[in-house]
Amino acid sequence: MALHQDSHLLAHDCADCPIRHRAVCAHCESDELTKLEQIKYYRSYQAGQTVIWSGDRMDFVASVVTGIATLTQTMEDGRRQMVGLLLPSDFVGRPGRSTAAYDVTATTDLVMCCFRKKPFEELMSATPHIAQRLLEMTLDELDAAREWMLLLGRKTAREKIASLLAIIARRDASLKSPRSSRGSVIFDLPLTREEMADYLGLTLETVSRQMSALKKDGVIELEGKRHVIVPSINSLMEETGDDTDGGFLV
Amino acid sequence: MALHQDSHLLAHDCADCPIRHRAVCAHCESDELTKLEQIKYYRSYQAGQTVIWSGDRMDFVASVVTGIATLTQTMEDGRRQMVGLLLPSDFVGRPGRSTAAYDVTATTDLVMCCFRKKPFEELMSATPHIAQRLLEMTLDELDAAREWMLLLGRKTAREKIASLLAIIARRDASLKSPRSSRGSVIFDLPLTREEMADYLGLTLETVSRQMSALKKDGVIELEGKRHVIVPSINSLMEETGDDTDGGFLV
DNA sequence: TTCCCTGCTTGATCTGCATCAAGGCAGATC
DNA sequence: GATCTGCCTTGATGCAGATCAAGCAGGGAA
Numbered sequence: 001m002a003l004h005q006d007s008h009l010l011a012h013d014c015a016d017c018p019i020r021h022r023a024v025c026a027h028c029e030s031d032e033l034t035k036l037e038q039i040k041y042y043r044s045y046q047a048g049q050t051v052i053w054s055g056d057r058m059d060f061v062a063s064v065v066t067g068i069a070t071l072t073q074t075m076e077d078g079r080r081q082m083v084g085l086l087l088p089s090d091f092v093g094r095p096g097r098s099t100a101a102y103d104v105t106a107t108t109d110l111v112m113c114c115f116r117k118k119p120f121e122e123l124m125s126a127t128p129h130i131a132q133r134l135l136e137m138t139l140d141e142l143d144a145a146r147e148w149m150l151l152l153g154r155k156t157a158r159e160k161i162a163s164l165l166a167i168i169a170r171r172d173a174s175l176k177s178p179r180s181s182r183g184s185v186i187f188d189l190p191l192t193r194e195e196m197a198d199y200l201g202l203t204l205e206t207v208s209r210q211m212s213a214l215k216k217d218g219v220i221e222l223e224g225k226r227h228v229i230v231p232s233i234n235s236l237m238e239e240t241g242d243d244t245d246g247g248f249l250v
Numbered sequence: 251m252a253l254h255q256d257s258h259l260l261a262h263d264c265a266d267c268p269i270r271h272r273a274v275c276a277h278c279e280s281d282e283l284t285k286l287e288q289i290k291y292y293r294s295y296q297a298g299q300t301v302i303w304s305g306d307r308m309d310f311v312a313s314v315v316t317g318i319a320t321l322t323q324t325m326e327d328g329r330r331q332m333v334g335l336l337l338p339s340d341f342v343g344r345p346g347r348s349t350a351a352y353d354v355t356a357t358t359d360l361v362m363c364c365f366r367k368k369p370f371e372e373l374m375s376a377t378p379h380i381a382q383r384l385l386e387m388t389l390d391e392l393d394a395a396r397e398w399m400l401l402l403g404r405k406t407a408r409e410k411i412a413s414l415l416a417i418i419a420r421r422d423a424s425l426k427s428p429r430s431s432r433g434s435v436i437f438d439l440p441l442t443r444e445e446m447a448d449y450l451g452l453t454l455e456t457v458s459r460q461m462s463a464l465k466k467d468g469v470i471e472l473e474g475k476r477h478v479i480v481p482s483i484n485s486l487m488e489e490t491g492d493d494t495d496g497g498f499l500v
Numbered sequence: 501t502t503c504c505c506t507g508c509t510t511g512a513t514c515t516g517c518a519t520c521a522a523g524g525c526a527g528a529t530c
Numbered sequence: 531g532a533t534c535t536g537c538c539t540t541g542a543t544g545c546a547g548a549t550c551a552a553g554c555a556g557g558g559a560a
Contacts, residue, residue, distance in 0.1 A: 073400045075491055081403040083396040094389050128378035135385045139344050145395035146333040150323045152402035153331040153451025201403025206547055208509055241325055453518055458539055
């Protein structure tokens with residue numbers, strides 16, 4: 001059974017696929033896949049490069065193949081708020097709109113799989129499955145955004161940091177081994193302190209202080225500035241302020 | 251030309267309809283409309299009543315016919331964050347999920363047009379137009395949520411209040427006359443101070459103080475606690491911190 | 501080796517909003 | 531009319547996180 005790892009757009013949960021999470025199964029979708037293959041192309045960006053500026057004309061939609069990108073909004077006076085973190089298989093752009101609503105920036109080296117918007121829209125009208133899959137993904141993103149609203153509006157700085165670490169730990173874990181050694185998780189932060197601050201609605205100084213505090217309290221260990229060891233994912237979760245049943249999204 | 255005002259779900263912008271904004275035009279959609287008519291039913295709620303609790307089983311999707319409802323999230327210790335405001339024609343619930351993710355509460359008397367989830371999902375697979383319309387609405391909501399993330403993360407209390415008033419003024423205006431007397435807007439707040447606070451990530455005292463401050467500075471006038479007069483929508487917009495070109499959503 | 505330069509940490513101080521507390525007002529009930 | 535109750539306002543005080551300001555660590559260039 002062939003897997004087309006980079007046409008992430010058609011990703012779905014297919015019980016017959018060896019990779020169930022956001023994998024693409026050719027035997028279910030061969031038609032659409034073929035058509036998608038015909039209109040797709042790749043673009044690469046270096047870490048730090050801007051993919052597109054808010055307000056720019058955007059004549060494509062795309063999905064992330066490898067690397068990490070961010071969506072940010074900026075106010076005239078320079079205040080910045082990150083509103084989305086794009087990881088492999090995440091989708092950018094929206095059918096039916098011609099200009100970008102946010103700045104999209106590559107925070108690591110990035111490869112995107114792009115589709116020109118016009119043919120993509122035509123394909124979408126012709127193949128209902130794509131619209132349904134896109135709806136599903138958009139609803140997930142909406143849930144994540146709302147979870148984030150709770151964080152931004154009501155959580156303390158410490159809870160915000162813990163929540164971000166928990167999210168990264170979780171997503172990282174799901175990309176790699178199905179389960180690392182029970183309870184403990186190790187990962188590299190893909191964001192600078194400033195980017196973390198922009199995501200959490202804090203200043204970079206506060207981020208730094210809270211990271212130090214979590215380290216002092218034994219919730220995390222740091223090797224260098226980016227390499228994080230979480231000895232017990234449960235103690236981290238306790239710091240997030242969330243229900244412990246762990247229904248966290250993103 | 252017949253209008254089916256309450257099957258809001260199929261709402262779309264039809265150039266031939268007298269009401270272009272989220273109206274339903276029978277001649278475009280007669281088939282789907284007929285099927286939707288067969289599975290729909292109505293429910294009414296009184297102001298203050300809870301429509302559904304987060305975590306409850308939810309075997310329907312629905313759209314608001316009249317009145318206003320809110321989506322809120324609550325932390326164990328009682329901190330609350332509103333994550334959505336549902337106005338007439340807005341959609342609640344999500345195909346493919348069986349439990350509610352948020353508390354849904356009626357803030358005014360409310361009438362909802364409901365569809366049992368199972369037949370609705372079947373209908374959605376059969377009629378691609380519905381999924382596409384739903385996708386469009388969900389993308390709009392996602393944009394609104396992201397706009398709100400900027401507000402929650404980076405705006406001052408005064409900017410938050412001004413932004414909320416601007417949003418209500420705009421939505422209210424679009425429901426009523428196409429254009430009220432150039433520049434000035436009058437409306438009734440559909441929310442208590444506490445609800446405003448939950449929406450804005452503030453306390454009710456801060457909301458009250460900032461409302462008083464805006465009044466003192468002549469940005470708004472108040473008659474009683476709820477009736478708001480905005481003498482100049484432009485001066486209000488200047489207080490929001492947003493770009494003045496006015497691309498505001500929700 | 502030295503010198504940057506970028507990203508990070510830590511300290512001192514300030515401030516915007518939360519918190520605690522005390523009324524005020526208008527509509528409902530008796 | 532008196533009293534109650536829900537909602538709102540205003541004042542006094544406290545504190546979490548912002549702001550201002552140094553200085554450090556590590557990596558790359560010469």
